[in-house]
Amino acid sequence: MAATADGNFLRQFRDLNTREFKQITANQFMDVWHHYDSNGDGYIEGKELDSFLKELVTSINKEDVGLEVVSETALKEAKELILNAFDENRDGKIDIAELAQILPTEENFLLLFRRDHPLDSSVEFMKVWREFDTDSSGFIEADELKNFLQHLLKQKNRQNSITDEQLTIYTGTVLQLFDRNKDGKLQLSEMAKLLPVRENFLCRPVFKSANKMTDDDIKRVFGLYDRDGNGSIENEELNGFLKDLMELVEEGQAADGKDYDEEDLNECKKILLDKCDLNHDGKINLDELTMVLMSYNRSSSESECAKD
Structure with a gap:
């Protein structure tokens, strides 16, 4: 998905009349993530974060807020406000789950990134890993990931509110978002990003x-x-x-x-x-x-x- 004529990537997701963000689908979320995580390291940080915040502020309306009128002070204040509100681990970066809280993401898809109830420990993580790595390959492949996401939505009483087609889209999107080495499956460290634990003891x-x-x-x-x-x-x-x-x-x-x-x-x-x-x-x-x-x-x- 391309940026608008003035180069602001986020403006295309704004409603022209209300200036509010429209609900962002799973595929659109993936496009936004890959656009700003330009080096593919799993975070929006540094210059990437500055670019994201600048376009977030100036995407409201190009007549009301132009690039040239947003001062460095205003951008710094916006950055502090957003990081204070959404940077849960206080590392000065935005990860995938944190971006999902900033943007009005499709509700069922957003539930896959909620951190309200993280696993208690890595022991619990390994039990989940073993349960869904059904072929004991050492990886969570696409069909296993689909079963895992279905399980997550069932836990949140949302299993019946999405179609199999939506679940397939979610699976493909999550795989593209977390499969950093692009081998078509999730290894342990990639799954750990999707399924965080409360604490490394x-x-x-x-x-x-x-x-x-x-x-x-x-x-x-x-x-x-x-x-x-x-x-x-x-x-x-x-x-x-x-x-x-x-x-x-x-x-x-x-x-x-x-x-x-x-x-x-x-x-x-x-x-x-x-x-x-x-x-x-x-x-x-x-x-x-x-x-x-x-x-x-x-x-x-x-x-x-x-x-x-």
Whole structure:
């Protein structure tokens, strides 16, 4: 979809009479996203964000608000207002879910991006992943994604309000929005963008400092992953722990975010169990988790010292 004659991409979605945004369909939302996320890194940020905000303000009416009359001060104020209202994680960028809150997106499609009830943990995420990766390929393919989206809408009591054709459109649109490497399926890190968790437990400050970590701290984090309370972190509990650990280790290493798939997770599991599973039972007990966390914190502290 092309921009209007004056170059403002968003004006085409305004009602000429009311100057309000018309309801944006799933396909139109995808067009808007790809237009402003010009480098494809999964965020509208920096110059992209400036361009989006400028066109958002000046798309109201070209006779009333021209490009030349919008001051830098006004744009800065608009940016602060929008980020304060919609930048939920306060990272100074707009992601796909946040854009869906800014624009008047088609209601059923918008529900796929609601974050009112995120998953409690990465353990729960891995259980959902395993449920919908029905062929155990290590990816969520188009038919599996369609079943997942149908499940989401059913949870929100909207399953009967959309047609199969709409669901197919939603599936294709979501796949194009989140499939960053364009292989036609979602890997773990891509699905994690669509289905966020409430918290990565390993990002709590206490677990990033070996000097401050106590036995009680380690017992607390053990309990967060040992969801069934059987004294071991195993199966999807272990996969959830590894997902959090990979995100923690990879955080900040790549400018375009954290990319990993199930092969990476399995490789991480193999290394972890080889080095830390002292009784070779394929699980992690409290003593073994203590060794993992202390080892990570020690290496993190050494890295910080090297920077200094």
